[in-house]
Amino acid sequence: MYAPRRHPVQLAIGLAVLAFLVLIGKSLFDNKNMQWDVVAQYLFDAHVLNGVLVTLGLTVLCQILATILGVVVAVMRLSDSRVMIPIAVGYLWFFRGTPLLVQLIFWYNIAALFPHLVLGVPFTEYYQVISTNTLISGFTAAVLGFSLHEAAYMAEIVRAGILSVNKGQKEAALSTGMTEAQAMWRIVLPQAMRVIIPPTGNQAINLLKATSLVAFISGGDLLSNVTDIYSVNFAIIPLLVVASIWYLVLVTVATIGQTYLERAFGRGYGNSAPGKPKKPQIDELSDARNAVSENL
Template sequence: MQQQHSLPGTSQDAPEAPAPASGSIPVVPLRHPVRMALAIVLIVLALGGAWDIAVNQRYHWDVVISYLFAPQILTGAVLTIVLTVVSMSVGIALGTVLAIMRLSANPIVSTIARGYIWFFRGTPLLVQLIFWYNIAALYPVIAFGLPFGGPALALGSANVLITPLGAALLGLSLNEAAYMAEIIRGGIRSVDKGQYDAARALGMNGGLLMRRVILPQAMRVVLPPTGNQVISMLKGTSLVSVLAISDLLYSAQIIYSNNYQTIPLLIVASLWYLLMTTILSFFQTKLERRYGRGFETAPKAARRAKTRTAS
């Protein structure tokens, strides 16, 4: 029999390499020495700053602890929460109406909404609060009636009807509505146009279409900036202290105007603001996850797939 010869270096001379078993190749993560060194430096700086704050006697931590749950501070915190809840509720409701008006095909309706948003976003909130507080200088009597000198129904004195708390709620709510209108408008425009066509094909009118189809789908886009607005509103209520309303900041100011412990009382107010914003951030994250189901981002999906493969 004649033997077959093959050239050296061909595939017949090389032994076949065994196929690696699935999952047998070790994955070695990249090393980042610069990133690790920077992280260590930041940790050392953070620990040093925390230690300096803890041992600095000028902070008067004993005063902070003694006033942290003072009745006047707790009452101010509750009023701050009430201002936030009421103002945001009115702002979201009015902002939704303004957003729908802004998207209206009627040019008059759209222009009115544009003008409202332009005015309230273009003027400082503090100026608006002071304006509402002094509205009696322009309209001593609050009345409703026909324009151009027609008959009117007087409701009462502006100083009686618009109290400092009422002026604060008006200023916060009307200002917030302008910002929420743009947020909700962006959420509505993010909904696919096919959803409109499908709802119209089912015989839905404009109001039912907006309530049942568009607004629920827009929530995924609206929720993150709305959560930020709630937190911003919570902190923005501190501006009502200029109207002598006993919110959290004004309550702290009243106390340190008597005992001259300015820094400790400001720390007390800051701790309460931090606590409330932390709680709001927690619930914001929960809501975002609920309405974001089915819209997972690529990095998160990759991490989940990697976790399932490793398991």
């Protein structure tokens, strides 16, 4: 019978780390300056919960917009067009090259550049002049900044996913009479999802935490509302603990959701649960033909 090897050094290191964490936790719990009563008081405060909802809404909305725009930019980047490729490359260069906080502050202060915006129907005399300060609030500036910035990274994630699909898949789809667009949307992208989902989940979690930058433009998110409270009662550390607890809860839920999505899109690709037989490898051309037949 196989006996597992003992690792006394690893065990000792693990116990030392555990003891250190226990000591740190005990010192924080016994520290009166942490004001745990204040933490409990504001953990479910209405203003804090409203900030949690804004953070969630901002994350979901920006991730959806960024994913849509990222797919478009990725397809442009992979096209054979001499016009589309430079546009996609320029977009990636600019929005990945400038800091996110700078973009947020720029959109929030866009009224300094364009005090008024003219909205109208093309080829008609109907138009309306709107104050930019009225149109671009802290939340709107956050949506613009996060969506455009996140889309640059999503484009590279989608491009990597598309490149992971064997070229025979697209060729088989085209041979059945599909157009380039149909082959991309019905054959290539569905198979690329197993590669796209894991980094997309990581980007969504990073976006969730990055929404804390909205506090610089008073966008009404979790950190903004927590800042509003401790600017009045000066309980900075307890309120930051409240914000940290909610961020940890949201990230934990998002991580669990990402795990289930990865399992769902990874079925049949040899990453089944331990103890379950893996899908046997088949000829790539047959796999391509089957994928096309299922989507016709």
